[in-house]
Amino acid sequence: MVLETEKKQKKYKVIGTRPIRPDGLDKVTGRARFGADIDLPGMLHGAILRSPHAHAHIVRIDTSKAAALPGVKAVVTNADFPHVPAEELSLGEGAVNLVHLRQNVLAEDKVLYHGHAVAAVAATSAHIATEALRLIDVTYELLEPVLDVRDAMKQGSPILHADLRTRDMGKDGDIPSNIASHLHFELGDADHAFGEADVVIEREFTTRMVHQGYIEPHNATVSWDEDDHLTIWMSTQGAFNVRDQMARLLRLPVHNVRVVPMEIGGGFGGKISVYLPPVGAILSHKTGRPVKLVMNRTEVLEATGPTSGSYIKLKMGATKDGRLIAARGELAYEAGAFPGSPVGAGCMTMLGPYDIANATIDGYDVVVNKPRVAAYRAPGAPISAFACESVVDELAEQLGIDPLQFRLQNASKEGTRQLRGTTFPPIGNVAMIKAALASDHYNAPLEGPNRGRGVANGFWFNAGMQSSLNASVNGDGTVSLIEGNTDIGGTRASIAMQLAETLGIPMEAVRPTVVDTDSVGYNAVTGGSRITFASGWAAYECGMDIRRLMCARAAAIWDLGEDDVEYVDGVIRARKDAAKKFTFAELAGRINSTGAPIIGNASVSPQTVGGAFALHIADVEVDPETGKVQVLRYTAFQDPGTAIHPAYVEGQMQGGASQGIGWALNEEYYYNADGTLANASFLDYRMPTTLDLPMIDAVMVETPNPGHPYGVRGVGEVPIVPPLATIANAVYRATGVRFRDLPISPRRVLKETQGLE
Amino acid sequence: MQAIAYQSAKSIDEAVSVLRQWGERARVLSGGTDLIAQLREGRRHDVEVVLDIKSIPEARELRYSPGQGLYLGAAVPCYRIYEDAAIARAYPALADSAALIGGIQIQSRAAIGGNLCNASPAADAIPSLIALGATCEIAGPNGRRTLPVEQFCIGPGRSALEQNEFLVALRLPSPAAQSGSCFLRFIPRNEMDIAVANAAVALTLNPAKDRITAARVAIGAVAPTPLLVPEAAAALIGAPLTEATLERAAEAARAAARPITDMRGSIAQRRHLARVLTRRAIESAIQRAKES
Numbered sequence A: 001m002v003l004e005t006e007k008k009q010k011k012y013k014v015i016g017t018r019p020i021r022p023d024g025l026d027k028v029t030g031r032a033r034f035g036a037d038i039d040l041p042g043m044l045h046g047a048i049l050r051s052p053h054a055h056a057h058i059v060r061i062d063t064s065k066a067a068a069l070p071g072v073k074a075v076v077t078n079a080d081f082p083h084v085p086a087e088e089l090s091l092g093e094g095a096v097n098l099v100h101l102r103q104n105v106l107a108e109d110k111v112l113y114h115g116h117a118v119a120a121v122a123a124t125s126a127h128i129a130t131e132a133l134r135l136i137d138v139t140y141e142l143l144e145p146v147l148d149v150r151d152a153m154k155q156g157s158p159i160l161h162a163d164l165r166t167r168d169m170g171k172d173g174d175i176p177s178n179i180a181s182h183l184h185f186e187l188g189d190a191d192h193a194f195g196e197a198d199v200v201i202e203r204e205f206t207t208r209m210v211h212q213g214y215i216e217p218h219n220a221t222v223s224w225d226e227d228d229h230l231t232i233w234m235s236t237q238g239a240f241n242v243r244d245q246m247a248r249l250l251r252l253p254v255h256n257v258r259v260v261p262m263e264i265g266g267g268f269g270g271k272i273s274v275y276l277p278p279v280g281a282i283l284s285h286k287t288g289r290p291v292k293l294v295m296n297r298t299e300v301l302e303a304t305g306p307t308s309g310s311y312i313k314l315k316m317g318a319t320k321d322g323r324l325i326a327a328r329g330e331l332a333y334e335a336g337a338f339p340g341s342p343v344g345a346g347c348m349t350m351l352g353p354y355d356i357a358n359a360t361i362d363g364y365d366v367v368v369n370k371p372r373v374a375a376y377r378a379p380g381a382p383i384s385a386f387a388c389e390s391v392v393d394e395l396a397e398q399l400g401i402d403p404l405q406f407r408l409q410n411a412s413k414e415g416t417r418q419l420r421g422t423t424f425p426p427i428g429n430v431a432m433i434k435a436a437l438a439s440d441h442y443n444a445p446l447e448g449p450n451r452g453r454g455v456a457n458g459f460w461f462n463a464g465m466q467s468s469l470n471a472s473v474n475g476d477g478t479v480s481l482i483e484g485n486t487d488i489g490g491t492r493a494s495i496a497m498q499l500a501e502t503l504g505i506p507m508e509a510v511r512p513t514v515v516d517t518d519s520v521g522y523n524a525v526t527g528g529s530r531i532t533f534a535s536g537w538a539a540y541e542c543g544m545d546i547r548r549l550m551c552a553r554a555a556a557i558w559d560l561g562e563d564d565v566e567y568v569d570g571v572i573r574a575r576k577d578a579a580k581k582f583t584f585a586e587l588a589g590r591i592n593s594t595g596a597p598i599i600g601n602a603s604v605s606p607q608t609v610g611g612a613f614a615l616h617i618a619d620v621e622v623d624p625e626t627g628k629v630q631v632l633r634y635t636a637f638q639d640p641g642t643a644i645h646p647a648y649v650e651g652q653m654q655g656g657a658s659q660g661i662g663w664a665l666n667e668e669y670y671y672n673a674d675g676t677l678a679n680a681s682f683l684d685y686r687m688p689t690t691l692d693l694p695m696i697d698a699v700m701v702e703t704p705n706p707g708h709p710y711g712v713r714g715v716g717e718v719p720i721v722p723p724l725a726t727i728a729n730a731v732y733r734a735t736g737v738r739f740r741d742l743p744i745s746p747r748r749v750l751k752e753t754q755g756l757e
Numbered sequence B: 001m002q003a004i005a006y007q008s009a010k011s012i013d014e015a016v017s018v019l020r021q022w023g024e025r026a027r028v029l030s031g032g033t034d035l036i037a038q039l040r041e042g043r044r045h046d047v048e049v050v051l052d053i054k055s056i057p058e059a060r061e062l063r064y065s066p067g068q069g070l071y072l073g074a075a076v077p078c079y080r081i082y083e084d085a086a087i088a089r090a091y092p093a094l095a096d097s098a099a100l101i102g103g104i105q106i107q108s109r110a111a112i113g114g115n116l117c118n119a120s121p122a123a124d125a126i127p128s129l130i131a132l133g134a135t136c137e138i139a140g141p142n143g144r145r146t147l148p149v150e151q152f153c154i155g156p157g158r159s160a161l162e163q164n165e166f167l168v169a170l171r172l173p174s175p176a177a178q179s180g181s182c183f184l185r186f187i188p189r190n191e192m193d194i195a196v197a198n199a200a201v202a203l204t205l206n207p208a209k210d211r212i213t214a215a216r217v218a219i220g221a222v223a224p225t226p227l228l229v230p231e232a233a234a235a236l237i238g239a240p241l242t243e244a245t246l247e248r249a250a251e252a253a254r255a256a257a258r259p260i261t262d263m264r265g266s267i268a269q270r271r272h273l274a275r276v277l278t279r280r281a282i283e284s285a286i287q288r289a290k291e292s
């Protein structure tokens, strides 16, 4: 449902409609090609040996027996990679040290988590490759694992990296530590403000590692040619990003690496960093043949993805009349085996929904013996929002103020100063909360025992970054749009729609194609909720480029000055002579007989992302005897700026809510005491099924972003921010117990409500 | 590479002779929904041949008459049970189990016999078979024998089948008038999970429907094997249908549970669930008996 569409419908012709996505038919018929569909002449199949231990020295790797197995063409270890400098490499969402990336792809002298890749084989069949893994003999010297963020921070804890020092305000500490960095943010004077507060609440929270749970496992097929050119077909959110990672890791010029992004079965941030391509590359280099690697689900869960488990301590204070005036927070996020948790984003987004003048927040990025974390939909924000929205809920309750009303009266708005120092541009937070307050859901009575309603707010920055694309005008008036962004959530449609809107032609006249890294200019990742925003902006610029070229062409045909021609609603006409006009298609038909082909080009790096807010309402029922939580009703409110394709915005809102509900209720990495992961399957890693979710109602409350030609804000990430606290707050009202440790699984509910453990 | 041979037996004798020939290296294949997954995960490295019993007439047969009771061939897929109205009415707990193992695809393949022979402590058909008083018909090199189903499982993944024996069928006695049964399991989600605990109850009411005259209670996922709980049955038999009676029986189930803590549940949670599920299954079985 879109609120405030009236105005927009008048303003736009294409934007705000719901056309069928250009890739839709191929996807429902199964014709769409994914990475695992690649099959090349002479192709070998790779397999990866993984560590059964969470923490150990690698004493020796004997690959001789595996190499001798008939059909095996190569066996590789970390020693087969060239050396790389310890430089930071940006991943778009997050960054990684090259040495750590190399050590994650194949362990060097230590394995740091259960499932850490140790060696790889290429063979003539997948079966032989798997069989060969059994013949690789690795001698480990076991070390004590450290599995919890608070344990890892303690003095005397086992150390993962002997060379890791805590980076604190730009300076490195002088003793080895698992704390990779300490961040500190300050706004106003929190200590003083707490003195003025009438109500102060301080609470502790923990969350567990959770996985993005994309349906398609990682895959890569790599062909290293005789002239050192590499082609990689794979599932990735960022083909250019993979290209840059590969060039740096393998010490090749960038133009030697071509990445062909195949269709993608979900990523949510987990398909940005490379896992398989470097391994495939050295296997292909050794054998001179293309090598294909496809992970199974266990590998996906053990060695890719997750986002941080965490510990948070948060204190907030308010005045009697319900004004939030102070916050003091300490956030410790698990980075997994290598530094790089999203704790910074967690700190900076936590208070985003509020106008709160005084805050001090400390963040700690901590390594533990678990898989290296990857970006996951609004990285870091759901965790800190869980803490903040739980405390805010408790403050409202103590003050006797309706929880939504309390959020409204403290809502951030245009001009509110944020913790990171900047002030908000026009944002939709207030309008969205008001819509929620007035909604049917919020005003519907919730009757019956063991039921409760919860609400929570959430903020995410969104990102701009770089986008490039081009479009050729064809003789029949159609347009071929060439872009470089993996289409995860319907972005072929949303980009094409913005080009069509700009050109004043139907969306169906634009055919978008996603191409490889040699075939279009640089594009940053499909991430940060940025594609419809930034690539949409590029489509607008590209459209304006085409409009200029079309006007110039018409001027030449009519022998007029360029300024005498204008472009209005897809018609190119002379300003002063009503008889002189071409429809877009008419002029397109004359392009090649009147001059050079017309191609629009655009490269953009927009910064004015606007910021996104989401507010969720949940009704739950808790079975007091089994502890099981059933979600009865769920409504997600969000400000998308302008919803280009409302159905796909709704899809993002529903998807984010579903993932957040899973995070709240049952998803967790479950570790045995020895550090082995016990639940690396979709059977025991419990994402919600359709039977576990109600229909998620999506309400878009549009406050156009003045920083975008069409008012777009990113929409993909923010809907996962509120659900954790929304569910926890609802469960509190159903049970009378505040759950501050996730997940709120039946086991935990029984423990908290009946003391059963 | 694990190359596995496939053989399909057409008769009980042929099956026994294949088992004799291959011994430990053979595995019986019913629906394959456990076995094939285990083979693919490399958990059964010793297996060299799978012996398909789906072409043996005695293993495919499903027959019910109120006088004779139920003959359930070991390879009969689950859906045939719940789609047969007479069987579903006579053995509601078994129909409950058959309808909740996996989804429709799995139920089209998976057999109750396979569920039993896999001998998982958390198997969803075994408590129902125990509560309903099923008997195993077993064939082997020394001929045929029978065994009460509660004696079949002897440990996680281990059964009382001797070397080269296999399960041909299960027999369930006809329920007496005014009988009802129910199977329940607890899982954190509403689909796709292995039972944290489960329970089955079968009982018979007196003609006045105010007293239980016979009962069997079984619980699963709370011990190395599914358990028959005679103490729970004893608490029900002859007692009036009161709150206290039901609680005593449920408490007996709790007391009988000997669970472990793992990623799927804790000891305390499982004991508690054994009580809750038994209690709820009794209530439902009584209701069904009253309506029968």
Ligand SMILES: Cc1cc2nc3c(=O)[nH]c(=O)nc-3n(C[C@H](O)[C@H](O)[C@H](O)COP(=O)(O)OP(=O)(O)OC[C@H]3O[C@@H](n4cnc5c(N)ncnc54)[C@H](O)[C@@H]3O)c2cc1C
Residues within 6 Å of the ligand: B027, B028, B029, B030, B031, B032, B033, B034, B035, B036, B037, B053, B074, B075, B100, B101, B102, B103, B106, B109, B110, B111, B112, B113, B114, B115, B116, B117, B118, B122, B123, B124, B125, B161, B165, B166, B167, B168, B193
């Ligand atoms: C997606 C999915 C969901 C599932 N959900 C559930 C669930 O909800 N609840 C549940 O309990 N199980 C579940 N299972 C497990 C499985 O489907 C059941 O245990 C099923 O009943 C097994 O029957 P089958 O005929 O497929 O057995 P098979 O796989 O053919 O055999 C199982 C084992 O028993 C042996 N065996 C089979 N028949 C005989 C025989 N006649 N004599 C001797 N040995 C024999 C086999 O050698 C093997 O070791 C699920 C499985 C999958 C894949």
